[in-house]
Amino acid sequence: MLWPDVEIDSSLAPLVCMGIAGQPGPLVAVRHSLQRWAAYTGLSAPDVADLVLASYEALANAVEHAYPSGGGPVDLVAARTADGRVLVVVRDYGRWRPPPRDPGSRGRGLPMINTLAHRAEVQQGPHGTQVRMEWQLSTAVEAAGRARDEAR
Amino acid sequence: MSYFDSPSAGDVEPEDLRVTAETRGPAVILAVAGEVDMLTAAQLEQKIRASLASQPQILVVDLSKVEFFASAGMNVLLSTREATGETTLFRVVATGNATLRPLRIAGLTDYLAVYESLDAALIES
Numbered sequence: 001m002l003w004p005d006v007e008i009d010s011s012l013a014p015l016v017c018m019g020i021a022g023q024p025g026p027l028v029a030v031r032h033s034l035q036r037w038a039a040y041t042g043l044s045a046p047d048v049a050d051l052v053l054a055s056y057e058a059l060a061n062a063v064e065h066a067y068p069s070g071g072g073p074v075d076l077v078a079a080r081t082a083d084g085r086v087l088v089v090v091r092d093y094g095r096w097r098p099p100p101r102d103p104g105s106r107g108r109g110l111p112m113i114n115t116l117a118h119r120a121e122v123q124q125g126p127h128g129t130q131v132r133m134e135w136q137l138s139t140a141v142e143a144a145g146r147a148r149d150e151a152r
Numbered sequence: 153m154s155y156f157d158s159p160s161a162g163d164v165e166p167e168d169l170r171v172t173a174e175t176r177g178p179a180v181i182l183a184v185a186g187e188v189d190m191l192t193a194a195q196l197e198q199k200i201r202a203s204l205a206s207q208p209q210i211l212v213v214d215l216s217k218v219e220f221f222a223s224a225g226m227n228v229l230l231s232t233r234e235a236t237g238e239t240t241l242f243r244v245v246a247t248g249n250a251t252l253r254p255l256r257i258a259g260l261t262d263y264l265a266v267y268e269s270l271d272a273a274l275i276e277s
Binding site for chain 2: 031046049050053111
């Protein structure tokens with residue numbers, strides 16, 4: 001289980017992309033899938049744009065840093081939770097290498113993820129890195145969703 | 153409709169970036185359309201380098217038709233800022249969630265001359 005602590009909203013199928021080849025090319029299709037999926041979450045347009053960009057940066061980080069020789073597997077899972085959040089987890093199975101002291105042009109990914117997501121958490125372990133990002137649905141949208149559910 | 157897309161290694165979508173150059177008075181305008189990511193950023197960099205060869209007084213990179221702009225694209229803008237130095241005025245047009253928002257979030261609007269329309273970028277010649 002990716003999220004033992006989370007109850008997934010079963011009315012929206014999670015987006016599951018497992019074993020993406022860790023190269024720039026395959027990330028394009030994943031990003032487009034995520035863009036289409038995110039439009040159904042009820043997030044605002046700026047939040048959808050932030051989600052797609054932050055998730056892409058996490059994928060790009062995995063491709064650039066986890067697999068220096070290229071091509072290792074990367075997973076992305078996105079789901080809406082029963083309590084009105086949208087979660088995206090990006091996971092790789094590479095060796096985490098600490099960012100260089102002078103991050104230069106390459107150190108922009110993680111700080112951007114931290115700003116773009118309402119909450120972000122990076123877990124590094126001996127078997128890979130997991131970036132977990134979270135966006136809160138606005139209460140107006142949640143209220144509309146509840147009203148719709150009640151009307152059924 | 154299924155969300156269970158699971159792209160594999162062979163599932164590479166065609167690169168989607170179009171860059172057209174136009175000279176208007178002292179300015180070279182590069183109109184960029186499509187998606188700038190780690191795959192297409194090099195293409196953008198190449199076009200910019202080619203435009204700088206003629207040492208224009210002003211270089212405008214117009215991102216108003218860009219639908220996605222990743223940090224790979226930001227690196228290109230920053231290296232262009234360095235490359236232009238004193239010889240060429242480097243200006244960027246960005247608007248909306250896809251480009252202006254990430255540029256602001258990354259703090260690049262403090263470094264680069266960013267305008268919200270091409271007209272605004274050209275008015276200060």
